[in-house]
Amino acid sequence: MTTVDKSKVPWWVSNLIVPLVNLILALFVSGLFIFIAGENPYEAVRLIIYGSFGYIEGFAYTLYYTTNFIFTGLAFAVAFHCRLFNIGGEGQAYIGGLGVFLVAINFSFLPVPIVWLLAVAGAVVFGATWAFIPAYLQATRGSHVVITTIMFNFIAASLMVFLLVDVIRDTTQMGPHTIALPEEQWFPSFEDFAALLGIKIRYSPLNISFLLAIAASVFVWFLVWKTRWGYEMRAVGHNTQAAIYAGISPYKNIIIAMCISGGLAGLLGVNEILGVHHKIVAGFPAGYGFTGIAVALMGRNHPIGIFPAAFLFGILYQGGSEVTFDMPNITRYMFVAVQGVIILFSGALENLFRPQIENFFVNRLNLKAKA
Amino acid sequence: MVSPILELTNINKSFGHVHANKNINLTINKGTIHGIIGENGAGKSTLMSIVFGLYQANSGTIKVNGNEINLRSPKDSIINGIGMVHQHFMLVENFTVLENIILGFEGELVFGKNLEKAKKDLKNLCDTYKLNIDLNSTISDLSVGFRQRVEILKSLYRGAEILILDEPTGVLTPQEVDELFKILRSLKEEGKTIVLITHKLIEIMDLTSEVSVMRQGEMVGHTKTENTNKEQLAEMMVGRSVLLRLDKSEVKTGDVIFKVENLTVKDDLDVTRVKKVNLEIRSGEILGLAGVTGNGQTELLEALSGIRKVESGEIYLEGKKVSDNQNFLDPRELKEKGLAHVPEDRQRMGLVTDFKAYENLIFGYHDQQPFSKSSILNHRDIISHSKKIMEEYDVRPQSPNLITSNFSGGNQQKIILSRELNEKPKVLLVGQPTRGVDIGAIEFIHQRLIDMRDKGAAILLVSVELDEVLSLSDRIVVMFDGKIVGEKENKNVTDRELGLLMAGVV
Numbered sequence: 001m002t003t004v005d006k007s008k009v010p011w012w013v014s015n016l017i018v019p020l021v022n023l024i025l026a027l028f029v030s031g032l033f034i035f036i037a038g039e040n041p042y043e044a045v046r047l048i049i050y051g052s053f054g055y056i057e058g059f060a061y062t063l064y065y066t067t068n069f070i071f072t073g074l075a076f077a078v079a080f081h082c083r084l085f086n087i088g089g090e091g092q093a094y095i096g097g098l099g100v101f102l103v104a105i106n107f108s109f110l111p112v113p114i115v116w117l118l119a120v121a122g123a124v125v126f127g128a129t130w131a132f133i134p135a136y137l138q139a140t141r142g143s144h145v146v147i148t149t150i151m152f153n154f155i156a157a158s159l160m161v162f163l164l165v166d167v168i169r170d171t172t173q174m175g176p177h178t179i180a181l182p183e184e185q186w187f188p189s190f191e192d193f194a195a196l197l198g199i200k201i202r203y204s205p206l207n208i209s210f211l212l213a214i215a216a217s218v219f220v221w222f223l224v225w226k227t228r229w230g231y232e233m234r235a236v237g238h239n240t241q242a243a244i245y246a247g248i249s250p251y252k253n254i255i256i257a258m259c260i261s262g263g264l265a266g267l268l269g270v271n272e273i274l275g276v277h278h279k280i281v282a283g284f285p286a287g288y289g290f291t292g293i294a295v296a297l298m299g300r301n302h303p304i305g306i307f308p309a310a311f312l313f314g315i316l317y318q319g320g321s322e323v324t325f326d327m328p329n330i331t332r333y334m335f336v337a338v339q340g341v342i343i344l345f346s347g348a349l350e351n352l353f354r355p356q357i358e359n360f361f362v363n364r365l366n367l368k369a370k371a
Numbered sequence: 372m373v374s375p376i377l378e379l380t381n382i383n384k385s386f387g388h389v390h391a392n393k394n395i396n397l398t399i400n401k402g403t404i405h406g407i408i409g410e411n412g413a414g415k416s417t418l419m420s421i422v423f424g425l426y427q428a429n430s431g432t433i434k435v436n437g438n439e440i441n442l443r444s445p446k447d448s449i450i451n452g453i454g455m456v457h458q459h460f461m462l463v464e465n466f467t468v469l470e471n472i473i474l475g476f477e478g479e480l481v482f483g484k485n486l487e488k489a490k491k492d493l494k495n496l497c498d499t500y501k502l503n504i505d506l507n508s509t510i511s512d513l514s515v516g517f518r519q520r521v522e523i524l525k526s527l528y529r530g531a532e533i534l535i536l537d538e539p540t541g542v543l544t545p546q547e548v549d550e551l552f553k554i555l556r557s558l559k560e561e562g563k564t565i566v567l568i569t570h571k572l573i574e575i576m577d578l579t580s581e582v583s584v585m586r587q588g589e590m591v592g593h594t595k596t597e598n599t600n601k602e603q604l605a606e607m608m609v610g611r612s613v614l615l616r617l618d619k620s621e622v623k624t625g626d627v628i629f630k631v632e633n634l635t636v637k638d639d640l641d642v643t644r645v646k647k648v649n650l651e652i653r654s655g656e657i658l659g660l661a662g663v664t665g666n667g668q669t670e671l672l673e674a675l676s677g678i679r680k681v682e683s684g685e686i687y688l689e690g691k692k693v694s695d696n697q698n699f700l701d702p703r704e705l706k707e708k709g710l711a712h713v714p715e716d717r718q719r720m721g722l723v724t725d726f727k728a729y730e731n732l733i734f735g736y737h738d739q740q741p742f743s744k745s746s747i748l749n750h751r752d753i754i755s756h757s758k759k760i761m762e763e764y765d766v767r768p769q770s771p772n773l774i775t776s777n778f779s780g781g782n783q784q785k786i787i788l789s790r791e792l793n794e795k796p797k798v799l800l801v802g803q804p805t806r807g808v809d810i811g812a813i814e815f816i817h818q819r820l821i822d823m824r825d826k827g828a829a830i831l832l833v834s835v836e837l838d839e840v841l842s843l844s845d846r847i848v849v850m851f852d853g854k855i856v857g858e859k860e861n862k863n864v865t866d867r868e869l870g871l872l873m874a875g876v877v
Contacts, residue, residue, distance in 0.1 A: 228738055228746045231730065239723045244678055245714055246735035247703025 013361045018354050019298075019346060023312075025353075026345035030338040037334065039327045051322025052315040058322070060190045060204035065317040067206075067271050069310035070213040072292025074220045075264035077301035079145075081224055082257035083237035088134060088149025089265040090289025091156030092127040096266020098160065099126025100273040101168075101280050104181050112184055119185075120212070120270055127266020128259040130156060135258030139251040145258070153289070164282050177281040187275040207275035209267075216264060217303040223260070233257045265289060294343045313339070375437075376401040376564050377422070377453075377533055382431035384417055391417040393588045395431070399533070399581075404555060404565045406575040406596070409585035409608055413809075415568045418585070419535050422566075423455040424448040435533075454526025455535040460518050462510045469493070469506040472525045489528075496527050500557050516547030523554065527563075534558065535566045540574060544663045545870060552578055570608075570809075572601045584608055608810060619821050622845045625654035628829045629710075629798045634684035636667075636674040644670040646853040647684065652798070652829040657820065659844025659861070660833045663873050667853035668833045669715060672802050675831070676712040677702040688798060706735060711791035715802030715833065721787040722775055729757040729771035732790050764789035765815065781812035788816060792823060799823060802833045817843060837866050837873075849873055 031041035052062040072089045079086035103122030107115050134148035164176040172179075190206035224230035236243045236253040243250055272284045295313055299305030320335035345352075375398045382395040391414045399405045409415045420426045422433065424442035432439050435451045442448055448455075462471050469486075472493060478485040490506060497504055502520050510518060519539060526534055536555075540548045555565055555578060567579060575582050575596065582599065584592045584607040592607050629652040636645035644667040652658045662668055673679035675686060677700055686694040688708055693700050700708070714720040722731050733742045733753055741752040757771035766778070766785045775783060784804065791799065801820065805813040820843060824830055834840050840847055847864060849857045849872035857872040 226748055226750070228743045228748060231737055231748060235723050235726070235734070238725045239719075241720045242723050242734070245676070245702060245712070245720045246737075247677070247701050247706065248735075249701075 009358045009362060010365070013358055014354070017361070018350075018357050021353055021357060022345045022350065023342065026338075026342040029345070030341050033334065033337060033341075034330060037329045039329050044323050044327065044330070047323045047326055048315065048319030050319075052319040056194075057202050057204045058318060060201075060206035062311070062314040062318040063190075063210055064204065064206040064271075064276075064314075066307075066310045066314035067210045067213045068268050068288040069292060069295045069313050070217060070306060071268045071271070072265055072288050073295035073299060073306040073310050074216055074303065075261045075289075076293050076296035077299070077303075077306060078220055078224065078233075078264060079257050079261035080296065080301050081230070081237050082233040082253055084135075084138070084254060084257055084261070085146045086131065086134075086149055086258060086261045086265075087146060087290070087293060088131060088152045088262070089268075089292050090285050090287070091149070091153035092130045092262040092265035093268035093285040093289050094153075094156045094160055095130040095269075096123040096127035096263075097269030097273050097280055097284060098163070099123050099266060100269045101178060101181070104185050104274065108182055108185065115185055116187075116274065119274060120267070123266040123269045124263035125266075127269070128263040131258045131262025131265070132255065135255045135262075138258070139254040157283075160280070161282060164280060168280070170279070175281070177277075178279045180279045181274070183278075185274065186278050187270075189275070205276040207271070209271035209275045212267065212270060216267060217307060220264070221303045229256065265292075291339070294339070294347065297347045298343065312342070316342070373400040373403070375399065376435065377566075378434040378437075379418075379422070380432045380434075382418065382421060382433070383429045384414075384421060384426060385429055391588050392421070392428070395585075395590050397583055397590060397593075399564060399566060401564055402559060402562050403581055404559050404567060404579045406567045406569065406579035406582040407585060408569055408572070408575055408582060408604060413585040413608075414588040415585050416537055419455065419537060419566065419568055422448065423453060423535060449529050449531070452530055452532035453535065454529060454531025454533070456519065456522040456526065456537065456539060458537045458539075460522055462518060462521060464511045465509065467507050467509050468504055468513075468521050468524075471510060471521060472506075472528050476529065493524065493528060496524060499561060500527070500554055502554065514547070516543055516550060519543070519547075519551065520554065523558075531563070533564045533566065535568070537568045538570070539567070540569070540571065545873070548574075572604055575604065576601060605810065619843075620825060622656055622824075624656045624845075625827060627651045628654050628689050629831070630687040631675065632685045632687070634671070634674065634686065635682040636670045636679060637682050638670050643682070644853050645674065648850075648853075648855055650831070650848065650855070652831055654797070654827045654829050655824055656845040657824050657830040657832050657843050659840035659847040660831060660850055661837060661840045661847055661869055661873055662833075662835070662850035664835050666850050668802070668850055671850070672712070672715060672800055672831075672833055676710065676714075676800055677705045703735065703738070706794070709794075709797035710800070711794055711796035711798070712800045713787055713791050713802060713804055715806070717780075717783055717787055722783060724774075724776040724783075726775055727771065728761070728766070728773050728775055728778065728786060729753050731775050731786055732757045732760060732771070734790065736790070736794065760789045760793055761786075764819075779809075781808040784808050784816065785812065788819060792819060795826075796823075796828060799828050799830045800833075801830060803835065804832070805834075805836065805839060837869060841866060841869075 031044070034041045034044045051058050053059055072093065075089045075092070076086055099122035100119045103119045104115055107118055130152060134145050134152055137143040137148055138145045161176065164178065168178045170177060170179040187207040187209060190204055191201050194201045224234065232243070232248045233253050233256065235246065235248050236250045240250050268285060268288055273280060277284060291313060295306055295309045299307070299309035316335060316339060320338070324330050324332050324335065377399040379395055379397040382392050384392040395418055407415050417426065421428045422442070424445045424447050427443065433442060434440065435453070440447070440451050463474065466474070469490065473486070473489050493506055496502070502524055504517065504520055504524060510521065513521070523534065539551060543551060558565060567574065569575065579596045582594055582596050582604065583590060584604060586608060631648060631650040634645055634648045635643060638644045648671060650658065660668060670679060674681050677694065681694050681696055681699060683696055685692055688710060693705065693708065702712070718724055723734065737743060737748070741749055743749060754771055758769065761769045761771065764785045766782050766789065775786065778786065788804070804816050804820065808816065820830060820832070832840065832843055841861065844861045847859045847861050847869065848855050849869060851873060859868070
């Protein structure tokens with residue numbers, strides 16, 4: 001085995017070059033898939049890039065997906081720093097959306113900016129509440145959060161279907177969704193801003209929630225690395241025994257970490273309800289909660305890594321739909337496979353080429369130093 | 372005539388920039404017990420891992436019985452008759468002794484003939500070397516001493532002629548050590564060669580016929596054991612003469628500031644581990660608590676520091692009751708009241724090894740000013756504080772941003788000690804302060820503890836190293852089976868007396 005002196009490896013090699021090589025490899029393997037499916041991989045790449053960057057609406061779609069992945073990625077990352085595998089982002093986002101809607105519809109007599117603040121708070125509180133129950137069971141009874149959170153995804157889905165069919169359904173319509181929120185409460189969208197500048201563009205779901213996602217990233221960074229809470233959460237995550245020794249309560253921190261995680265997942269509801277649908281539609285979390293796990297792992301659970309990872313998945317979602325539209329042999333599931341390959345290479349096989357690449361650069365730097 | 376069975380020539384091994392073995396030459400003669408001694412981090416274990424095929428040397432040659440061999444994996448070593456008993460046993464807990472030994476050497480799909488033959492061979496080996504092992508007992512039912520014997524038996528069964536033992540006595544009771552030494556001697560009589568890696572001088576003097584000393588990755592001396600003595604070996608190990616006995620001033624004790632009455636504590640499995648213990652510690656004294664590992668010391672320390680619940684009895688700090696069955700202070704509240712705790716197991720409890728050094732230097736005090744204000748960590752103050760105390764306690768390297776697991780054992784211990792002593796505690800609970808710490812650091816740590824005592828702290832020292840208890844304590848209590856079985860002033864007590872108490876004989 002080759003051992004590399006870690007301290008001599010430049011940061012940009014481990015944090016930029018290695019992920020980039022993994023990504024290129026993943027794309028190469030994905031290209032093979034597309035080739036086997038009978039389409040031209042170069043053309044597919046061109047379509048992905050065109051679809052996600054090539055025109056303004058496409059790029060807006062990319063950023064819209066990125067927004068959702070940032071929320072769910074951050075949610076997973078926060079819990080993970082306390083070594084809790086919160087795979088319940090999907091359900092927490094769903095219930096978070098309920099919070100957004102209930103707050104917005106019931107406080108519609110208040111000024112709109114205040115309703116927005118309350119709705120964001122509602123998303124956080126509802127998402128956190130949904131995470132609290134598994135957290136409590138984990139902290140007091142040792143019921144593993146992986147099991148309980150995934151069960152809570154199903155419970156959330158069933159509960160929401162029940163509510164959307166029997167309780168809060170828009171009775172004038174056939175589908176399982178609520179009535180729309182008053183139009184003044186809708187989040188300003190990207191095309192509204194463009195219109196202000198006198199540029200007319202077509203519809204895209206991108207809205208000011210994107211800024212909320214950036215703010216949430218800063219919040220998570222500050223929380224985890226700059227506050228006593230983050231410090232204690234990490235201590236519990238890395239070494240529970242030591243935490244107890246230092247007087248840090250694992251019980252309290254498990255619950256705090258899970259609730260913050262659930263709250264962040266709930267923010268996805270803000271994007272979807274206030275920004276896009278303006279009502280609750282059945283199944284709106286659409287798997288973002290699960291993809292967020294991959295985003296967080298790829299981004300090494302750090303906001304600075306989560307942002308590009310979320311953006312990459314945004315490109316794949318948006319570019320992928322462009323490809324499936326233009327290439328009849330490529331189905332939507334093909335792109336699920338592509339995502340899988342990327343997760344495989346940048347997550348599971350992350351260390352496949354790391355030693356060789358790091359060695360290469362260390363040797364080169366040594367040569368330079370000698371010369 | 373003695374003939375070399377194992378010859379190492381110019382062995383070099385580096386891990387990154389750490390040169391763990393530098394041009395090592397070593398000759399081990401057939402049928403001897405050869406000691407390899409050195410501080411922690413001197414490169415002993417690395418060298419033996421190379422011989423056992425776990426690591427590959429960067430350069431150098433290895434000869435067994437005069438033939439140069441190429442060791443790429445432990446399998447190659449086993450073929451060449453080299454066996455190793457590791458510090459941490461490599462046994463499957465829920466398998467029987469027999470199943471563990473034949474693991475990987477089953478030789479047949481459905482157990483039958485080979486198994487019967489293995490049983491017979493193993494019985495013969497057990498008889499020859501008086502190992503006294505029941506092949507059908509499950510590993511989890513066996514004591515540490517017996518598990519070690521299983522490891523020895525495993526190596527012998529696989530045809531080991533050279534048996535390497537890495538710090539074999541670290542986990543054993545004195546009685547088990549005696550048994551082990553008997554076995555090792557009988558192995559030697561049957562013509563096996565034994566390599567004993569240790570940092571305990573007394574074992575070298577007792578057991579070996581030849582000894583090699585390592586220091587900082589180099590072989591600094593070979594000698595016949597009969598031509599040397601403990602002091603000389605210690606000097607070779609650290610490269611200067613060490614004080615094995617500490618200079619310490621007469622004790623000037625003050626009031627009783629820490630008192631334990633009728634304390635009973637249960638462990639996680641609901642077994643009573645501490646039984647009606649009474650203790651009193653005065654300011655300015657070190658109370659040594661001696662005892663073989665597992666006699667309730669761990670649970671006692673955990674209860675006193677607020678980690679474990681008190682079953683019955685009371686704990687008093689400066690005359691005020693701090694803990695009983697109903698009300699108890701948590702570790703942080705006790706810290707605020709001036710009780711510091713250096714836990715027995717630094718990696719499991721004292722440190723978060725994945726944290727950076729500065730994060731560990733405030734661990735447990737992180738919510739206090741100036742480290743944090745309204746829940747926000749004050750990075751600048753933490754770093755400057757860390758730099759200061761790392762210098763004061765000679766933690767090397769002095770980099771607060773380094774991940775803690777990259778520090779050596781001794782320096783990790785200094786990180787904990789500096790953190791706990793820096794708060795000038797009134798009561799200090801110390802568990803195994805020098806376990807796995809090299810001699811230079813041991814001296815430093817002992818001196819710091821004495822300084823604390825002289826400044827008026829009440830110190831409870833829990834250690835399984837009898838030498839340590841004897842050299843530091845003013846008063847010694849012995850714990851056996853959860854009870855205090857004896858108390859002695861540390862003036863005319865002998866280690867023999869204490870040994871008998873520790874064994875529960877008296």
